[in-house]
Amino acid sequence: xxxxxxxxxxxxxxxxxxxxxxxxxxxxxxxxxxxxxxxxxxxxxxxxxxxxxxxxxxxxxxxxxxxxxxxxxxxxxxxxxxxxxxxxxxxxxxxxxxxxxxxxxxxxxxxxxxxxxxxxxxxxxxxxxxxxxxxxxxxxxxxxxxxxxxxxxxxxxxxxxxxxxxxxxxxxxxxxxxxxxxxxxxxxxxxxxxxxxxxxxxxxxxxxxxxxxxxxxxxxxxxxxxxxxxxxxxxxxxxxxxxxxxxxxxxxxxxxxxx
Amino acid sequence: xxxxxxxxxxxxxxxxxxxxxxxxxxxxxxxxxxxxxxxxxxxxxxxxxxxxxxxxxxxxxxxxxxxxxxxxxxxxxxxxxxxxxxxxxxxxxxxxxxxxxxxxxxxxxxxxxxxxxxxxxxxxxxxxxxxxxxxxxxxxxxxxxxxxxxxxxxxxxxxxxxxxxxxxxxxxxxxxxxxxxxxxxxxxxxxxxxxxxxxxxxxxxxxxxxxxxx
Numbered sequence: 001x002x003x004x005x006x007x008x009x010x011x012x013x014x015x016x017x018x019x020x021x022x023x024x025x026x027x028x029x030x031x032x033x034x035x036x037x038x039x040x041x042x043x044x045x046x047x048x049x050x051x052x053x054x055x056x057x058x059x060x061x062x063x064x065x066x067x068x069x070x071x072x073x074x075x076x077x078x079x080x081x082x083x084x085x086x087x088x089x090x091x092x093x094x095x096x097x098x099x100x101x102x103x104x105x106x107x108x109x110x111x112x113x114x115x116x117x118x119x120x121x122x123x124x125x126x127x128x129x130x131x132x133x134x135x136x137x138x139x140x141x142x143x144x145x146x147x148x149x150x151x152x153x154x155x156x157x158x159x160x161x162x163x164x165x166x167x168x169x170x171x172x173x174x175x176x177x178x179x180x181x182x183x184x185x186x187x188x189x190x191x192x193x194x195x196x197x198x199x200x201x202x203x204x205x206x207x208x209x210x211x212x213x214x215x216x217x218x219x220x221x222x223x224x225x226x227x228x229x230x231x232x233x234x235x236x237x238x239x240x241x242x243x244x245x246x247x248x249x250x251x252x253x254x255x256x257x258x259x
Numbered sequence: 260x261x262x263x264x265x266x267x268x269x270x271x272x273x274x275x276x277x278x279x280x281x282x283x284x285x286x287x288x289x290x291x292x293x294x295x296x297x298x299x300x301x302x303x304x305x306x307x308x309x310x311x312x313x314x315x316x317x318x319x320x321x322x323x324x325x326x327x328x329x330x331x332x333x334x335x336x337x338x339x340x341x342x343x344x345x346x347x348x349x350x351x352x353x354x355x356x357x358x359x360x361x362x363x364x365x366x367x368x369x370x371x372x373x374x375x376x377x378x379x380x381x382x383x384x385x386x387x388x389x390x391x392x393x394x395x396x397x398x399x400x401x402x403x404x405x406x407x408x409x410x411x412x413x414x415x416x417x418x419x420x421x422x423x424x425x426x427x428x429x430x431x432x433x434x435x436x437x438x439x440x441x442x443x444x445x446x447x448x449x450x451x452x453x454x455x456x457x458x459x460x461x462x463x464x465x466x467x468x469x470x471x472x473x
Contacts, residue, residue, distance in 0.1 A: 042335045109407045110451030112414040114425060115444040118432045122440065198325030205418070205432075215331050219418065224335060231328035238323045 042224060049229040060213070062233060068209035069237065072200040076132050077193055080139030084192075085185070088144040092151025092181070093173055101148035108141030113199045121206040131203040131210075138199055139192040146188025150181030179254050186249040193245055197238045211237065267438045275427075279446055282423025285416070286409045286454075289345055293352030293405065300353075301360035302386075311361065318354035326351065326412055330419050344416035351412055352405040359401025363394030392466065399462040403455055410451040414443075424450075 049055060056062055091097040113134045120130035154177055162172035178185075201212030214230020217223075268275070304311040321329075330347045337343040367390045375389040417425030427443030430436075463470065 106407065106455070109404065110411055110448050110455075112411045112425065112428070112444060112447050114414045114417070115428045115440060115447065118428050119437065119440050119444065122431065122435060122437050194323055198327070201325050201327045202415075212327065215327055216418075219331065227331050228335065231325075231332045234328040235324040235332075238325055239320065242323050 042228060045225040046228045046232070049225045055229075065209060065211050065213055066233070066237065069197075069200055069203075069211045069234075072128075072131055072135060072203055072208075072210055073193065073197050073241070075128075076135035076196055076200075077139055077189075079132070080136045080192060080196070081143060081189065083136070084140045084143035084188075085147055088147025088188075089151055089173075089178070089181075089185070091144075092148040093169075093177060095152065098148065098152070101144055105141035105145035108138070111137060113138050114202055114205075117202050117206055126207060128208065130206050131200065131208055134202070135196045135199060139196045142191040142195070143185070143188045146191070147181070147185045150184030150188075151177060153184065154180050180257060182253050183249070183257070186245070186253070190242065190245045190249070194238060194242055197241050198234075201234055262437050263441055264436075264438045267436075268442055271439075275442065275446065278424050278426055278443070279450065281421075282410070282413055282425075282447070282450060285341075285344060285348065285413050285421065285423055286406065289348035289409050290352055290402070290406055292345070293349045293356055294402070296349070297353050297356035297360055301357050301364065304357075304361055305364050314357060315354075318357050321350045322354040326415050327418065330416060334419065339420045341421060343419055344413070344421040347416070348409055348412055352409055355405040355408065356401050359404075360394075360398050363397035363401075364390055366397055367393045395466055396462060396469070399458060403458045406454050406458060407451045410447060410454065414447060 054061075058064070088101060091101050116134040116137055117130050120133045124130065158176060158180070159172060162176045167175065200210055201215055203210045204212030204216040211230055211234045214226050214233070218225075218227030218230060300314055304314050324332075326347065329350065330343060333343045333346055337346065371393060372385065372390060375385040380389065413421075413423050414425030414428060416422045417429050422429075424443040424447045427439040427446075431438070431440030431443070
């Protein structure tokens with residue numbers, strides 16, 4: 001038990017510090033706005049919004065919206081990894097298609113997801129498909145590129161040594177290459193997850209759920225409190241996901257190759 | 260189903276040109292301000308290595324916050340204005356630019372800096388005349404990523420009343436027509452590709468000694 005605590009606590013220190021920093025920035029800037037003649041009540045009313053039990057219950061409550069949001073992220077990240085990991089790792093292992101694997105993330109960055117969501121919505125109509133298509137398209141490129149780069153950056157001597165001790169291509173891939181490439185692959189998954197998490201807010205624009213609802217609805221009805229409250233929840237969830245993935249990465253990466 | 264009605268494009272060329280210019284304007288300003296902040300910050304982090312960790316963490320946290328949430332968090336201060344989208348976009352360029360500028364300067368071979376110092380260069384001349392050109396390829400890699408990312412992000416600011424070509428997405432959604440959407444999409448991606456190629460060309464012009472090496 002003591003050992004477990006010692007393992008986990010330091011790993012939460014950085015994300016926790018980041019969260020505190022974020023809250024401090026929000027508080028200070030809100031106070032500054034109040035002082036500078038901005039909307040005086042925004043800090044108080046946002047706190048009240050969080051304190052109101054009505055915002056924690058029912059279909060439009062924070063827990064339900066968070067679950068919806070996480071659902072979009074999990075499903076689309078799952079599909080994105082199913083597509084991207086075999087592709088990137090396979091190309092990297094075989095040493096082929098490098099141009100494609102590297103450039104796919106450059107092209108991917110240029111794609112405006114907001115446009116994808118609306119376009120797919122107009123084509124297939126209401127449902128989860130528009131947001132999932134956009135999020136998968138967003139999630140795939142960084143994972144493909146990082147898996148490819150991770151696999152290619154393995155010292156060829158190591159690969160040869162694996163062959164030398166009689167390993168087959170598959171054994172070398174599973175037992176030698178993947179564990180070595182894992183930190184770079186995980187970095188790609190983390191980049192993807194944070195972007196997918198951010199972009200999932202756009203689901204609300206085409207009538208779906210998720211935490212984006214507070215932002216979009218609040219903007220439409222000019223209820224700034226709801227907007228700011230929702231934005232804080234989204235930001236905290238993004239930081240939490242990044243922190244969880246950082247912990248997972250530390251757990252799955254072999255101790256021998258940690259920096 | 261007709262995905263693109265060409266007549267719409269023909270009768271809206273002024274609008275398309277206008278939105279494209281707005282898009283370029285927002286991207287250019289955000290990149291310029293981002294660079295003006297990231298460059299001194301990176302120099303400071305190189306000079307005082309202790310600053311590097313906290314600066315990276317701060318820009319990293321800002322990068323983690325979803326863009327829409329960030330834009331909206333700024334509304335109480337700057338309203339539905341150009342400033343809101345500019346501040347948001349600039350913050351997103353910071354992490355990418357900062358990381359690459361630091362990596363660029365740190366990647367300058369030690370003996371090159373040493374040679375410059377031995378030749379009697381002052382610290383400032385050494386930095387700008389010797390180290391900056393050597394670091395340029397890595398810095399430019401960051402500028403390319405930041406520029407392409409920003410061009411994509413600008414479309415999201417359509418939700419707070421800005422957005423350049425992103426406005427066409429909203430038009431398409433409101434009218435339930437795919438034409439403005441696809442046109443805005445294609446123009447936005449094309450703009451990213453053109454800007455990316457232009458930056459590659461700029462690097463080629465600025466670093467004549469690297470030509471023919473690759």
